[in-house]
Amino acid sequence: MKKLINRPEDVVKEALEGVAAAHAGRLRVHTDPDYVVRADAPVQGKVALVSGGGSGHEPMHGGFVGMGMLDAACPGEVFTCPTPDQMLAATKAVDGGAGVLHIVKNYTGDVMNFEMAAELAQDEGIEVAQVVIDDDVAVKDSLYTAGRRGVGATVLAEKICGAAAELRRPLAEVAGLCRTVNANARSMGVALTSCTVPMAGKPTFALGADEMEIGVGIHGEPGRERRKLASAHDVVEELATAVVEDLPFSRGEQVLAFVNGLGGTPLMELYVVYNELHKLLEGRGIAITRNLIGSYITSLDMAGCSITLLRLDDELTALWDAPVNTTGLRWGA
Amino acid sequence: MRANVTREGVLAWLHAYAAAVTENREYLTELDAAIGDADHGSNMDRGMQAVLGRLDGPSAGGAGGVGALLKLAGMTLVSTVGGAAGPLYGTFFLQMGKAAGEAAELPAAQWAAALEAGVQGVQMRGKAVLEDKTMLDALMPAAEALSAAAASGLSLADALERAAAAAERGMKATIPLVARKGRASYLGERSAGHQDPGATSSWLLMQAAAAALTADAPPENPEA
Numbered sequence: 001m002k003k004l005i006n007r008p009e010d011v012v013k014e015a016l017e018g019v020a021a022a023h024a025g026r027l028r029v030h031t032d033p034d035y036v037v038r039a040d041a042p043v044q045g046k047v048a049l050v051s052g053g054g055s056g057h058e059p060m061h062g063g064f065v066g067m068g069m070l071d072a073a074c075p076g077e078v079f080t081c082p083t084p085d086q087m088l089a090a091t092k093a094v095d096g097g098a099g100v101l102h103i104v105k106n107y108t109g110d111v112m113n114f115e116m117a118a119e120l121a122q123d124e125g126i127e128v129a130q131v132v133i134d135d136d137v138a139v140k141d142s143l144y145t146a147g148r149r150g151v152g153a154t155v156l157a158e159k160i161c162g163a164a165a166e167l168r169r170p171l172a173e174v175a176g177l178c179r180t181v182n183a184n185a186r187s188m189g190v191a192l193t194s195c196t197v198p199m200a201g202k203p204t205f206a207l208g209a210d211e212m213e214i215g216v217g218i219h220g221e222p223g224r225e226r227r228k229l230a231s232a233h234d235v236v237e238e239l240a241t242a243v244v245e246d247l248p249f250s251r252g253e254q255v256l257a258f259v260n261g262l263g264g265t266p267l268m269e270l271y272v273v274y275n276e277l278h279k280l281l282e283g284r285g286i287a288i289t290r291n292l293i294g295s296y297i298t299s300l301d302m303a304g305c306s307i308t309l310l311r312l313d314d315e316l317t318a319l320w321d322a323p324v325n326t327t328g329l330r331w332g333a
Numbered sequence: 334m335r336a337n338v339t340r341e342g343v344l345a346w347l348h349a350y351a352a353a354v355t356e357n358r359e360y361l362t363e364l365d366a367a368i369g370d371a372d373h374g375s376n377m378d379r380g381m382q383a384v385l386g387r388l389d390g391p392s393a394g395g396a397g398g399v400g401a402l403l404k405l406a407g408m409t410l411v412s413t414v415g416g417a418a419g420p421l422y423g424t425f426f427l428q429m430g431k432a433a434g435e436a437a438e439l440p441a442a443q444w445a446a447a448l449e450a451g452v453q454g455v456q457m458r459g460k461a462v463l464e465d466k467t468m469l470d471a472l473m474p475a476a477e478a479l480s481a482a483a484a485s486g487l488s489l490a491d492a493l494e495r496a497a498a499a500a501e502r503g504m505k506a507t508i509p510l511v512a513r514k515g516r517a518s519y520l521g522e523r524s525a526g527h528q529d530p531g532a533t534s535s536w537l538l539m540q541a542a543a544a545a546l547t548a549d550a551p552p553e554n555p556e557a
Contacts, residue, residue, distance in 0.1 A: 033412075083413070083415055
């Protein structure tokens, strides 16, 4: 394992200390229990957005705390969901009297821990709504599994709902919007290498020098299949076709195209992917009217990318364009 | 042997369970590595050690009966175990504690009702049913056996023995099952042939109850 760390068991704590040192004016970092809140929290009269999950996906979620996006983020250990006491403390720290929305990625542990946190917060008189994001088409949704995983759509939901909350939209509307984003977004990823969890010290899975894992999860979960590495053109065709046909996205529709790096892939390659995606969607008569290209929901040092498409209407487009000021995403402010 | 469940009995149970988890940490993790993410043993061990720290610490105090102890254990597990096991075992103890209420002593039938409440809490939290290859496959038969034994007038000690035996049968019955909840469910058919780690840690919990809940005094605390 080659990593710029001190001791593996200190990585999460020291990274949080680094965030606190770098962004003291914009963020407050609380330890024991661990959470990050925007410096001006709680914002009175505004619905507060709280998300969280295992560490190792940076900038998600801590990098999305700030005006126009999240009010708080709860980091767990690497790839391990945070606990309800963290979520409860974060919820109380950001509640401005208009209720709190929890944005939860669909993993068994995340869902249960957030449910407990919501019950505890409600016992203390805080109104909480929860929306579970499950956009990964690589997993077949069925009664017989824990369901689809939450991936790229999480970033888009946090941005769009954050904008709605800044407009002082009420909790039920912000939660409804979050469900709308989830219902209209689909994602799929590919890994060219495994990631290495610091505490494990070795790659999570073995992938040959000429192999790729199609449909990989953001913790290195197995995908649909493993096969010989192909050209960017062929890989994008496979990912985008699965995404487009799942919803399905149809001719004449407008979409936000999100090409996301998993941590170990250079921006140059992400633009090669975007170029292929652009051509493919153009051929299908689907117009990309907004895009996001970069590494926003990562899997430590994994090489690879994911493609997320979100069907846009005028309302979602306007909320996407609204000002945002976080360490991970910033425009208009 | 005690005829009723007391505060001392619950302390002995939690100490015995913590010891069993430590002893079986590698085994639980091995079972989890086959169909999950290889952290069940270490997560449960961390959680139960934290529970012992609280029980033996000042926050446990002298105050509070059976219910208060169970709730303290539940809250500690919720905040230290993580993953899915934290909320599931945490809810189990919290709901048991709620059902036990303020009583200083619980006869077998009331204890069986508290266990039923704990198991229902796990069902509510995890939304699993019998034969989904989860901890419920050990806990549900155990609660049923305990209730039946208590209703038929068996002593607390004998009823707990029957519950532990039912949990063991339930645990072994998870081996051929295909997982329908949790991370193992993504493996589909490949999850068959492996004993469920959650059912195994739940069997250890029922076994610890049979061994310690009616004991007259908690085992020696090595740090005391």
